[in-house]
Amino acid sequence: MTDLQIKGLVKAYGPEAAVLDGLDLTVPGGALAAVLGPSGCGKTTMLRIVAGFLRPDAGSVAVGGRVLSGPGAHIAPERRRVGIVPQEGALFPHLSVARNVAYGLSGVDRTARRARVEKMLELVGLAGYGERMPHELSGGQQQRIALARALAPEPQLVLLDEPFNALDSALRAGVRDDVRAALRATGATAVLVTHDQQEALSTADLVAVVRDGRIAQCGTPEDVYHRPADPWVAGFVGDAVLVSGTADAAGAATAATALGRVPLAAAPAGPREGLVLLRPEQLRLTDAAPGEACGTVTDVRFYGHDAMATVTVEGLDAPVDVRVPGPVPVRPGGRTGIQVTGEATWHPAVVPPRACG
Amino acid sequence: MTDPTTGHSADRPAAAATPLAGRRRVAAGRRPSPVLLVPACAAALLAVLPLGYLAVRALERGPAYAWDVIADDRTALLLGHSLGLTAAVVLGCLVLGVSLAWLTVRTALPGARIWSVLVTLPLAVPSYVAAFTWLSAAPGLAGFTGSALTLTLVSFPYVYLPVAAALRRTDPAQEEVSRSLGHGRVRTFLRVTLPQLRPAAAGGGLLVALYVLSDFGAVSLMRYDTFTRGIYTSYRASFDRTPAAALSAVLVLMTVALVAAETRTRGRAGHARTGTGTARPAEPAPLGRLRLPALGWCGAVVALAVGFPLATLGYWLAVGNSATWDPGTLADTSLTTLGTAAAGAALTTLLALPVGVIAARHRGRGARLLEQAAYAGHALPGITVALALVFFAVRYARPLYQELPLLVCAYAVLFLPVAAAATRAAVLQAPPVLEDVARSLGRSPLAVLRTVTVPLAAPGVAAGAALTFVVCMKELPATLLLRPTGMDTLATRLWTETGAGSFAAAAPYAAALILLAAVPSYLLGRHRT
Numbered sequence: 001m002t003d004l005q006i007k008g009l010v011k012a013y014g015p016e017a018a019v020l021d022g023l024d025l026t027v028p029g030g031a032l033a034a035v036l037g038p039s040g041c042g043k044t045t046m047l048r049i050v051a052g053f054l055r056p057d058a059g060s061v062a063v064g065g066r067v068l069s070g071p072g073a074h075i076a077p078e079r080r081r082v083g084i085v086p087q088e089g090a091l092f093p094h095l096s097v098a099r100n101v102a103y104g105l106s107g108v109d110r111t112a113r114r115a116r117v118e119k120m121l122e123l124v125g126l127a128g129y130g131e132r133m134p135h136e137l138s139g140g141q142q143q144r145i146a147l148a149r150a151l152a153p154e155p156q157l158v159l160l161d162e163p164f165n166a167l168d169s170a171l172r173a174g175v176r177d178d179v180r181a182a183l184r185a186t187g188a189t190a191v192l193v194t195h196d197q198q199e200a201l202s203t204a205d206l207v208a209v210v211r212d213g214r215i216a217q218c219g220t221p222e223d224v225y226h227r228p229a230d231p232w233v234a235g236f237v238g239d240a241v242l243v244s245g246t247a248d249a250a251g252a253a254t255a256a257t258a259l260g261r262v263p264l265a266a267a268p269a270g271p272r273e274g275l276v277l278l279r280p281e282q283l284r285l286t287d288a289a290p291g292e293a294c295g296t297v298t299d300v301r302f303y304g305h306d307a308m309a310t311v312t313v314e315g316l317d318a319p320v321d322v323r324v325p326g327p328v329p330v331r332p333g334g335r336t337g338i339q340v341t342g343e344a345t346w347h348p349a350v351v352p353p354r355a356c357g
Numbered sequence: 358m359t360d361p362t363t364g365h366s367a368d369r370p371a372a373a374a375t376p377l378a379g380r381r382r383v384a385a386g387r388r389p390s391p392v393l394l395v396p397a398c399a400a401a402l403l404a405v406l407p408l409g410y411l412a413v414r415a416l417e418r419g420p421a422y423a424w425d426v427i428a429d430d431r432t433a434l435l436l437g438h439s440l441g442l443t444a445a446v447v448l449g450c451l452v453l454g455v456s457l458a459w460l461t462v463r464t465a466l467p468g469a470r471i472w473s474v475l476v477t478l479p480l481a482v483p484s485y486v487a488a489f490t491w492l493s494a495a496p497g498l499a500g501f502t503g504s505a506l507t508l509t510l511v512s513f514p515y516v517y518l519p520v521a522a523a524l525r526r527t528d529p530a531q532e533e534v535s536r537s538l539g540h541g542r543v544r545t546f547l548r549v550t551l552p553q554l555r556p557a558a559a560g561g562g563l564l565v566a567l568y569v570l571s572d573f574g575a576v577s578l579m580r581y582d583t584f585t586r587g588i589y590t591s592y593r594a595s596f597d598r599t600p601a602a603a604l605s606a607v608l609v610l611m612t613v614a615l616v617a618a619e620t621r622t623r624g625r626a627g628h629a630r631t632g633t634g635t636a637r638p639a640e641p642a643p644l645g646r647l648r649l650p651a652l653g654w655c656g657a658v659v660a661l662a663v664g665f666p667l668a669t670l671g672y673w674l675a676v677g678n679s680a681t682w683d684p685g686t687l688a689d690t691s692l693t694t695l696g697t698a699a700a701g702a703a704l705t706t707l708l709a710l711p712v713g714v715i716a717a718r719h720r721g722r723g724a725r726l727l728e729q730a731a732y733a734g735h736a737l738p739g740i741t742v743a744l745a746l747v748f749f750a751v752r753y754a755r756p757l758y759q760e761l762p763l764l765v766c767a768y769a770v771l772f773l774p775v776a777a778a779a780t781r782a783a784v785l786q787a788p789p790v791l792e793d794v795a796r797s798l799g800r801s802p803l804a805v806l807r808t809v810t811v812p813l814a815a816p817g818v819a820a821g822a823a824l825t826f827v828v829c830m831k832e833l834p835a836t837l838l839l840r841p842t843g844m845d846t847l848a849t850r851l852w853t854e855t856g857a858g859s860f861a862a863a864a865p866y867a868a869a870l871i872l873l874a875a876v877p878s879y880l881l882g883r884h885r886t
Contacts, residue, residue: 053793077796084797090790094812103808104798146794153799 002064002156002189003029004050009059011045011213019045020056021213027206029064032183032190034200037210038236043193046210047159050191051084052077063156063189083150085160089142091134097121097145098130104153120148123182139167140175147179151186158183158190164199176203197237201225209233226279227265227345234277234345239308241283241320245276247346255346258315259283259293265343274348278340280308280323285330286337293338295320297330311336389715389724390802397711401730403766404773407745408733411609414602414748426603431587435604439583439611442504442576443569449509450565453658454516455558459546460651462524465641467648472655473521477514479662481878483831485574485852486867487511487662490669492578493860503579510662511575512568516561523557524550529640542642556622563619570612571738573834574848578855584608585740585834592838598748605741616736670871673864682862691869694830694846697761701768701829705776706822708769713780713818714810718789728777735774742770743835764839768829775828776821783817784810823877830874847873 009023019042027033037043048054049069050061060070063082068075083104091100101117108116121127124144134142143163150158163179164172180203183190194200200207201221208218209229217229228234231242245257253267257276268274288294295313307328312319322338330336389397415423426432460466461473479487487507491498498506527550535545573585582590584604592601644651709731716728734742746767750758757763787810795805811818833848840849847870854863 051793051797053796076801077793078799078801080797081799082797084794086790086794090788090794092791092795092809092813103795103800106799106804149794149798155797 003027004033004157004189004191005060005062006046006050007060007062009046009049009061010057011042011049011054012057019213020049020059023059023210023214025208025215025218027189027191029189030187031205032180032192032203033206033208034192034194034204035208035210036194036197036200036237039195041210042213043195043210044161047084047161047191047193050157051082051159052080081153081156083153083155083158085143085146085150085158085163087162088139088166089134089146089163091137091142091145091149093134095134096130097126097132097134097137100134100145101130101149101152103149116152120152121145123151123185124148125178138171140171143167143175144178144182147182151182151188154186155188158188160190160192162194163192164194164196172199179203201237207237209236211236228277231275231277231347239280239321239323241278241280242275242318243278243316243320245274245346247272247274253343255344258313259320259338259340262340262344263342264346266346268346268348270348274346277345277347278342280321281325282340282342282344283320283322284339284341285309285311285322285324286339288335288337295336295338297332297334297336299332300328300330302328309336311338313338389719392803392806393711393715396708397715397727397731400708400712400769400773401727403708404733404770405730406749407737407742407770408609410749411602411605411741411745414598414745415606417602418599423599423603423606426600427607432604432607435582435584435587436607438501438581439570439608442501442508442581442583443566445501445505446508446512446569447562447565449505450513450516451558451562453509453513454561455520455554457513457655457658458517458521458524460655462521463642464651465643466651466655469641472659475659475663476517476655478659479511480514481871481874482511482663482666483574483833483848483870484508484511484572485578485833485848485855486670486870487666488575488578489851489855489860489863489867490666492855493673493863494665494669499579500581504576504581504583507575507579508569508572510658512565513658513662515564515568516558519557519561520554523554527553560619560622563615563622567612567615567619567736570608570615571740573738573740573837574852578852584611585738588740588744589834589837592744592747601744602748605744608738609736609741612738613736670864670868673861674868677861677864682865687865687869690845690847690850690866691873693844694848694870695873697764697836697846698768698826698829700761700765701772701832702776702822702826704765705769705772705825705829706780706818709773709776709780709821710811710818712773712777713814714784714806716777716781717784718792731777732774734771737771738834739767739771739832740834740838742767743838746770746835747838759839759841761841761844764836764841767835767839768825768832771832771835772825772828776818776825779821779824780814780818783814783821786817787813823880827874827877831870 004025004027006023006025009020010018011020012018023042023046025033025035035043035046045054049056052068052075055074056069061068062070063080067073068080068082092103095103098117101120102113105113105116117130118127121130124147126141126144126148129137129141129145134145137145146163160179164176167175176199192200192204201224204221206218207221207224209216209224211232217224217233224233224237228237231240234240234242243257243259245255245262247268248254248256251267253264255262255264255268255274255276262276262278264276286292293313295311297309298312298319299310301308307324309322309324309328309330310319311322320338457472457476461469461476466472484507487510488503491503491507532545532549535549536542540548570584573589576583577586577589585608588601588604588608591604592598712728712731715724746763747758750763791809791813792805795809796802800808830846831848833852836846837849837852840846847866851863851866851870854866
């Protein structure tokens, strides 16, 4: 089991263009971490530095205690034992599947090599495909072979660079599960770079949200979703309902908002004015009853497994989204009451969120 | 079908002139590994050696003496001849190239597709072969008329190809808008279509100018004193090397200026077409009453540029007999030509490999400089490269003088751009991420080059090698100056026999040359389709 430690990584392509600005990330051995961020946040640059294709301006990268990049140290990509699975697989088009998988096994004798290739193909569920050429495989199969190729030399760390991007959505979930199973089976530490929050939350053990070249939050998928570090993270990893509120007297974990009194995950410290953050599924539509928050339904969007109702609430500037499981009891224009279930997170920041969604 | 842009070639291939077109995103911060850098620098050094040494020799007896040579009346005469011939040929090529391109691409010309292949065939005819056929049929053509006629007929495809490509690319919607705004067909052509063709026509015209200034075969057979012929005669006539070197330096200055200008038009042409995307093909313009004259025009050009040389060659082959030529000598000469060209192609391809890989994979000032140095041969007329190598060998490498290795080196300098451009294009086909993956799987840069980059680029590199082989085989001036005593290639033999007026004796060599050059050209065409 080898852990990945990234400390204070800085990389700039010019005086004004810092791509990484002191990025820290620790991935425990055997874990699958997702690095999630909007395009241009520096996640691909980070990946290329860890793989050894780029040198950082400052900071260090260590795997299993061995410094790969750092002040005065730069280990060549071929000596890092860090495997990569690029976008669209990037199989060598001139080599058969078996020879692709065997590419990293130089210095291994023939029988051992053949056995290892067989084992890897079996691992990704493509046993018997060894003699095919890459162009004879579907996109999902190519991606799984690319993983087998990366895993064959038993790397200490596997990097996956948006590997499911090129697949159509029907195929994506299946390939994602296979990749996850294969990584689990080998116990390899892995870093998955993606801009798809659903993919990050559903696949990874650990989600690191990157913003402007730094980690904005790192935690389990549940943590990041239910206890986001700030409104921006909340908006980036899912749909968010943000309402301003006033915290109750010190020590109490509740706040007064236009949606009524809301229980908080933790008693707020600091200023009493702030933002209360809820998820749309924490709101429930009720029959408008006196003493409850009320509003007018302005829009209903149906998704199949659930629906989203947009409600303009008296006393709130922006409408709120309510996720409705099952049949939708309201229609646009109708009146409805809103109830809050579960706990909200409290964000003392008075600054409005910069970007949501 | 043969791809007209690559399947056939002339002494100065157009493919060599695109060192900077269409780069793919290359990861920043990567330096070329020494495995590539050292041989690439060696290749670049070899490529600029003639240029440097020419300057050294020209100025050896002091700038004043060199200036006296250049300021001579004879130089003015050569300059006048060279510039006049260039202007006439460029003008002729523009008329032929643009008119044929418009007829074959944009009009309802019967058999337009066949015509568009036929009019590129002259690229396969070396200038001295064309000169031989015209001279043998009409000796009175010798001089300006013959030179201009011959060179126009072999080089107009350099204008035709880019203009036809530009015509295929331009968006017909613009012409339709012009028509809907009340402009007629002719006015629309002049005000909308023609201005868009200007960059392509200018680029082609500059290539033709470069071809004419560098050409030795046609002008020397036609006995028309241009710079190249002047350099050759003053080298042969005198032991004083300064005149030949100084004239060469002046010629190189002119060709370098042309290449620089051509590169600039290329850049602008690229700009002009961004954003058009894939336009829908234009509706062919009906020719109406002009149909027969248009067919006649295409037919006449093809007859003069392709039909006439082939027919004349056939005639001389038919009248020839064992008294006029010896089959044994022909076989020997063919074998020598093949061997020499193979050696030239092998060395050139080997040297081009690191240059092409660096050009495709690395950016930055150093890499660009290296690439440009390797492209020096594109601007150097064969006669000047040969002369520089002769001077260099006589002084520093006497044992190499008039030996095969020196000739092979000259081929490498002259045709490095051909092979390097092919390698670069081939490497660009393979995405760089494959090399990243290979590195991450534990292979060293050299192993990655061997197992990934080279195998993927191999078909393109092989095509470049074949093209280099063809141009080496057809090379005349450098071979003439640098060949070992007593050795003949098909080109030199053809030149000698034609110069002596023995046309029937020359014909078999011309036929053998065209046949031998056609084989790789045919294979290249098959590879591309």
